[in-house]
Amino acid sequence: MMVCSSNVLILYYSFSNHFIGVGKSSLITALIKDTFVPNIQSVLPAITIPRDFSSSPYSPNATVLVDTNSQDIPALQKEIRRADVIWLVYSDHYTYERISLYWMNIFRSLGVNLPVVLCANKSDLSTSLDSDRTISDEFIPILKEYKEVESCIRCSAKDKYNVSQAFYLCQRAVTHPISPLFDAKEGNLKRNATAALSRIFFLCDKDQDGFLDESEFLALQKKCFGRSLDINDLADIKQAVNQVKEGTFGLRGLTEEGFIILNKIFAEKGRHETTWGILRTFHYTDSLSLNDKFLYPVLDVPSTSSVELSPIGYRFFVDLFLLFDKDNDGGLNEEELQSLFKPTPGVPREWIETNFPQTTVRNEQGYVTLQGWLAQWSMTTYLDYKTTLSYLAYLGFESAAKGGTTVALKVTKPRKERVRSGKNYRIPVNDRSVFNCYVLGSSGSGKSSLLEALLGRQFSEIYNPTIKPRIVVNSVELKGGKQVYLILEELGELEPAILDNQSKLNQCDVLCLTYDSSDPNSFHYLVELGQKHSLISSVPSIIVALKADLDRQQQRCDIQPEEYTTSLNIPSPLHISSAWPSSLTELFVQLVEASNAPASATPGLEPEVPNDNLQNVVLATSAVGFMSIMSLWIWKMSMQQK
Numbered sequence: 001m002m003v004c005s006s007n008v009l010i011l012y013y014s015f016s017n018h019f020i021g022v023g024k025s026s027l028i029t030a031l032i033k034d035t036f037v038p039n040i041q042s043v044l045p046a047i048t049i050p051r052d053f054s055s056s057p058y059s060p061n062a063t064v065l066v067d068t069n070s071q072d073i074p075a076l077q078k079e080i081r082r083a084d085v086i087w088l089v090y091s092d093h094y095t096y097e098r099i100s101l102y103w104m105n106i107f108r109s110l111g112v113n114l115p116v117v118l119c120a121n122k123s124d125l126s127t128s129l130d131s132d133r134t135i136s137d138e139f140i141p142i143l144k145e146y147k148e149v150e151s152c153i154r155c156s157a158k159d160k161y162n163v164s165q166a167f168y169l170c171q172r173a174v175t176h177p178i179s180p181l182f183d184a185k186e187g188n189l190k191r192n193a194t195a196a197l198s199r200i201f202f203l204c205d206k207d208q209d210g211f212l213d214e215s216e217f218l219a220l221q222k223k224c225f226g227r228s229l230d231i232n233d234l235a236d237i238k239q240a241v242n243q244v245k246e247g248t249f250g251l252r253g254l255t256e257e258g259f260i261i262l263n264k265i266f267a268e269k270g271r272h273e274t275t276w277g278i279l280r281t282f283h284y285t286d287s288l289s290l291n292d293k294f295l296y297p298v299l300d301v302p303s304t305s306s307v308e309l310s311p312i313g314y315r316f317f318v319d320l321f322l323l324f325d326k327d328n329d330g331g332l333n334e335e336e337l338q339s340l341f342k343p344t345p346g347v348p349r350e351w352i353e354t355n356f357p358q359t360t361v362r363n364e365q366g367y368v369t370l371q372g373w374l375a376q377w378s379m380t381t382y383l384d385y386k387t388t389l390s391y392l393a394y395l396g397f398e399s400a401a402k403g404g405t406t407v408a409l410k411v412t413k414p415r416k417e418r419v420r421s422g423k424n425y426r427i428p429v430n431d432r433s434v435f436n437c438y439v440l441g442s443s444g445s446g447k448s449s450l451l452e453a454l455l456g457r458q459f460s461e462i463y464n465p466t467i468k469p470r471i472v473v474n475s476v477e478l479k480g481g482k483q484v485y486l487i488l489e490e491l492g493e494l495e496p497a498i499l500d501n502q503s504k505l506n507q508c509d510v511l512c513l514t515y516d517s518s519d520p521n522s523f524h525y526l527v528e529l530g531q532k533h534s535l536i537s538s539v540p541s542i543i544v545a546l547k548a549d550l551d552r553q554q555q556r557c558d559i560q561p562e563e564y565t566t567s568l569n570i571p572s573p574l575h576i577s578s579a580w581p582s583s584l585t586e587l588f589v590q591l592v593e594a595s596n597a598p599a600s601a602t603p604g605l606e607p608e609v610p611n612d613n614l615q616n617v618v619l620a621t622s623a624v625g626f627m628s629i630m631s632l633w634i635w636k637m638s639m640q641q642k
Contacts, residue, residue: 320340331363423604470492505538
């Protein structure tokens, strides 16, 4: 595979350090001047090397080489703490012994965790036999003992041998560190690296058959490195992987285990920049976590706007559902859900807290249907769009358009307010398709049954008081066939706190105020609710008489429901029963309509003066003004005549 370019540090320190006489200053000079300069000063000033100097596509925008004086301990310690990589040079047996006895202990005592590039300088003084002995007797023991040592190389400033290569290794130790990927002592990829690569394999296995077939493998290559592989390269990779474990790159393609083996081979052969090319293409940081800017891109959302899935976002979640519905039964069972969420931290925490999948539509077997799946994501996006953005990233959402995962969302127009007769009210917003409703009412009024009815579930005689908040979501078809999503929330013990919180009420589009029409003591709760929590008068409200199939009772209250709604200029109570499906449909539609036309259901809002009456008022006012002017003119003329 071809190694790829990547984002690197804008500025870092490459730190060359050892005894005077090992040739470190000569190495720096040979690197800069491309020639050997004898009799140079023992310590050079810091040198900044621009990116253009290096032929490597991985070099940072600038590299600062800091030569050091090992006798000036305070300055030395300061530079070590500022460094990003240490270029450690030795030239003979004595200076080699000092690596273990002195320098590695110094680095560790300072608490730094820096990569070290070990350089055996003055190779021009040795023979080829010495070269082999250096590798076996010097490099290998150091690599085994110190995990900080990322690579070793023989150099000669005099012969300009491997000088640029050593510098490249220093850069690569920062831009493509081996330590997060590979445990040299264990001889295996580290757990975090394996987990990241497993997730990448999962996302690239587009048909989810457990193999990267040739087209999927080449697509990964092209995505990460901008070019495909020829037949010979692909054959070499297959052979290398199968030599480690037969059958991991077979006729059906590369298995997940084979993919891990392939990247282990890269690490062992010093080609770990290839693995980093893959990881960084999929937005992994040096700590092998996903980049926060990738998970949570900036999305400008005005305070009174809401966030919904765009058509692109809905298409992505539809395709995801169809891909993981392996048995084609129209529902995602627990095993299929676990498989779908494999490249993520798991089912979103918010879903678990709200008792998913009870929050949405399921089939007779209890599996989440496509309707319920889309409704659940619509609700998640409305209530916490950042969760949706992060899961789009985890699940491998890709778009050709600029903007990343944000193109899967849309921000609605800000909701504005007007004033009529001293009363603030919301004006319609016509681009919303997700609406949030708080369901309020006395204990036993039927709130929970109403939530169950939205999901199409049968009425249950068993009464379970709601203590913890409950939430459900489903689609609602409006007149004309438009589909929208309605969220119903039962607040439980949090009700008082939420109703006195203006920001929480701003997130609510409409209130569903329920009472049990067969219980004479039920309606009084709503009257007291309005008196205790004055903020709710700013939210459109629909009053609902539940259990309407039972005998209606006169309410023991100073004001009856019909009088109450009339006094507030809101619609008369809707009489609803779980036994009357059409009445439930009418209620859900009216809740959405009240959200779309807030003025029609805002408590205490005076009716708008009809246009014809307004026109008469304007004409009458104009006539009065005209007569006043005429009277003034006649009086003035009469005074002049006198």
